Amino acid sequence: MRDIDLERVRALPLFRGCSDETFRTLTAGAFLQRFPAGTTLLLEGDQVDFLYVLLDGIVELQGTWNDRETTLSILRPVSTFILAAVVLDADGLMSARTVERSQILMLSGPAIRRVMVEDAGFAVAVAQEMAGCYRGLVRSLKNQKLRGGLERLANYLITQNLRQGGLNTFNLPHDKRTLASLLGMTPENLSRSLAALVDYGVEVHGPTVTISRPAALERLAKPDPLIDNHQPVTDTPTGKAQRERWPLPDHPVRTAG
Amino acid sequence: MRDIDLERVRALPLFRGCSDETFRTLTAGAFLQRFPAGTTLLLEGDQVDFLYVLLDGIVELQGTWNDRETTLSILRPVSTFILAAVVLDADGLMSARTVERSQILMLSGPAIRRVMVEDAGFAVAVAQEMAGCYRGLVRSLKNQKLRGGLERLANYLITQNLRQGGLNTFNLPHDKRTLASLLGMTPENLSRSLAALVDYGVEVHGPTVTISRPAALERLAKPDPLIDNHQPVTDTPTGKAQRERWPLPDHPVRTAG
DNA sequence: TCGAAACCTTGATCTGCGTCAAATGTAGCC
DNA sequence: GGCTACATTTGACGCAGATCAAGGTTTCGA
Known part of the structure; x- marks a missing residue:
């Protein structure tokens, strides 16, 4: 990855709170790649070796059952995906596909699990990102069942x-x-x-x-802030955790004293 | 909390990987309480001050909109709930109500956020629990939309x-x-x-x-392991993270060397 | 033990939405 | 510019599931 890409990645909320050493470990074996529209990044049920971070473009998360297919989420920058499978070292429950030409950062799953244990700041950021993803899904399920x-x-x-x-x-x-x-x-x-x-x-x-x-x-x-997140476009890259705290102000990650 | 209760709580996956000091900080201001059936523990939209851990009984998570109500999840022991709101210090998106007489551990939200930053082992356990909760919700959304x-x-x-x-x-x-x-x-x-x-x-x-x-x-x-989790009853208390790794073996939390 | 309240079942009817087919519009490629 | 493929729209029809009502069953409290 080029220096300018490293700087962009370093600025992401997921990486702001980690040490320089942690950041080097994570990005050493990382890929920053562009995929054309319609690329299947991974299939549900697959073993997951990378954490994906969408830096540009649009990605669709899908699920299927009995020849039926549904879109579970449409991701826009900046979003992680398949984070839960990486954290737990489990198979992915969703497929991912680029909707338009997209730029995606791919970080080694084993490296992520390894440095989480060593760097509390990074582990906290992962927990927060995971919490944000969870809340987004709670809104989706409420939207689907109640409306x-x-x-x-x-x-x-x-x-x-x-x-x-x-x-x-x-x-x-x-x-x-x-x-x-x-x-x-x-x-x-x-x-x-x-x-x-x-x-x-x-x-x-x-x-x-x-x-x-x-x-x-x-x-x-009848919009409801407990279902609908009406946060407007932000100037800086925001993670899922920050989006899910809106309209409350950011809660900066504090590292151990 | 009595010593025997402290031992039960210490054995939970969320607390296995944390230090003795962290455990003392978390449980010092904690409550272990029994609630009768039909008790509303919190309402959606409320500010959340505690993490809830269901040790015995059944808890229902609900959402409402426009005079409609739906059950989002039925929790059985051992389960955390409202963890995402605690991690992000945001308002709860769901209501919680005991379905039958239940025993619930309540841990201070601010204490949780504070010790996560200091104890990587605990932060990792929170991230894993959060990942497990997320995957459970992915299954629910797929179940709802596809079937x-x-x-x-x-x-x-x-x-x-x-x-x-x-x-x-x-x-x-x-x-x-x-x-x-x-x-x-x-x-x-x-x-x-x-x-x-x-x-x-x-x-x-x-x-x-x-x-x-x-x-x-x-x-x-036509059951599908990517939607249905067929894990049978376990002998030991298992967290959401472990349940969501089934049938893969447990991935013990490693603390920094 | 009895009465009230809540739960559950059954019947009738209605509606939102899926399915299937066909027509029209749009995008991409040569 | 024309052709092909795909997206989108429109029409007709059927059904899964909601709504409303009523009756039966179960639970709980006095």
């Missing part, structure tokens, strides 16, 4: 709008087929649900969404 | 049977209304689904379930 498809879509649009500046017009970050899968519905049903939202001021032209009556949409959606 | 109600029920019965000794007759661990909520369906639909499973050899009498044609049930359920 109908139209409600999930309405809340998704409100959240995307806020994350993209709150100007009431924005672009869907990826194709509609993947969005339908993420929302737990078929593409046909997504199409019908978007059409139903025209009555609430939502217009869609290709990937562009315009919301002309945000108050009406919000009355339908 | 219909009847399929979730069939798999639930197979899993419960194995967890209770695999003798093809067992007792439901709690009331059917809570089970329906956990499986993401109404009590009426649970009743009809149980009736539909008679064709697959499932008989229910009150809380007692008998499976007379396990092969037929399994053909319907």
Whole structure:
């Protein structure tokens, strides 16, 4: 990895609290790679040898069962994935696939487990990142079990709008087929649900969404901060832990005195 | 806390790898309490001051939205809960309620955050426990999104049977209304689904379930180790991390040399 | 032991959403 | 620019599951 890449990685929340020695150990055998769109990074059930950190692009986490497939999460930078399998040295429960051309850092799983034991600052950062991932999944499960498809879509649009500046017009970050899968519905049903939202001021032209009556949409959606994380785009790279503390201020990792 | 309780707690996976000093700090201000059935331990959205560890009994984790309620998880001993909120010092995303009379250890959140930074062994154990909780939730989300109600029920019965000794007759661990909520369906639909499973050899009498044609049930359920964790009852208290590594052998926490 | 409350089951009806098919639109490649 | 493949939309239909109501069963407290 080049020096400039090392600096970018060092600035990530996962690595801010670790010692220089720890950082060298982790990055010595690491890869920073670009993958084209549609690349399968790993399959569910696979043994996991690397921790993946998405630095640029979009990655989709999927699961399958009995010839059915669903999108469990859409990751945007900066996100780790498959961290739990690495921490526990267990097989991955999800598949990962790039949605668009992506830049991904791959860190050795054994190295991660080894330095966690030696560097409390790093172990704390891993625990925090893991906690953030967990909370994100709690929101997803609540969203799926408590809301109908139209409600999930309405809340998704409100959240995307806020994350993209709150100007009431924005672009869907990826194709509609993947969005339908993420929302737990078929593409046909997504199409019908978007059409139903025209009555609430939502217009869609290709990937562009315009919301002309945000108050009406919000009355339908009934957003809830315990399900929906409305954090806008941040200037600096933020980890999952920080995102899951929003709107509370950052809790900097303190190392042992 | 009495000495015998301290020994029980010390033996838990979360505390095995920490130093004696860390253990004393954590347990000095801890409470070990019994709560009757139906006690609300905390509400979603509440600030969290304690980590809860369920030592005996059953606890239900719930979420609500727009007058709807769902059961997100049913905890059995030994389980931590609200760990993510403690690690991140954030508000809880779920409510917790005792289903039956329960014994719960309550550890100070600030103390946990403080000693994590100082004791890598403990921080690693927290990260592992967090990873185990995360994987459990991945299974739940896959179960919810990929399977219909009847399929979730069939798999639930197979899993419960194995967890209770695999003798093809067992007792439901709690009331059917809570089970329906956990499986993401109404009590009426649970009743009809149980009736539909008679064709697959499932008989229910009150809380007692008998499976007379396990092969037929399994053909319907199509269990998948990436969704269903069929670990049987263990003799020793196991943490979530260990359960999520099953059937792989335990990965003992190593402390810095 | 009895009554009230909660749980559970059953019946009838409705609805959200999946499935299947076909048509239209868009993107990519030659 | 044209062709192909894929995405998306639209139409028709069916079903899984929710809702509402009512009756039966079980549990708990007085």
